[in-house]
Amino acid sequence: VSLLLSPWIKDSRVYRHPGVKFQIQYMPALDLPEHILLTDARTNDCQGLDLSILNSPSRLAELRDHTLIIDLGYYSHRRFAAFLAAGVHFVTRWRHQAAVQVEDELPVQHPLPGMAAGRIRVLRDQRVTVGSANNRAGAVLKALRLVTASVDPLPQAAKHGAKPIEYRILTDRWDIEAVDVIQIYLWRW
8 A cells, every 4th residue: 555645554653564454254155255354554463353353243143153263363262252152163273372271182083994094183182271360361261172183285285395284273163073173274274
């Protein structure tokens, strides 16, 4: 965006990298953006989530029974608690700094003998509590699911030396297979 046409962008007293942030909520079934938020660069991702969904009761109500795939930049236990209270499901990558307490180890389905494992290998499926009562800015969320899996690179990336990546995905969805939890997160892009 031209600074001549948009002088409101540049304010070096407040933020040293002027610009705009364009956040899109995408609806894969329609292959269309469902909601668009345009802000200046000072608005962080979580504030954008608040502006586009959490501060809008009607928008939050529209998302009831839907599952949001949330990227790591939007990770917030307090916001996840607000989604759960509104009946909105989520799938997100677990932030490694977040406190986690394992409540239960669930059985993992290993590939049948002689069958290929596939690209996604589930390593652990756990019922967990995340967050800490000592963190004033957060929330404690109980009975969530933490699925850990190793994901092989796509064939083209493997040819260029890409290695498997371990994902730890947090969700409230217990009605789907562990491998599908990982696949849903991978589809976020």
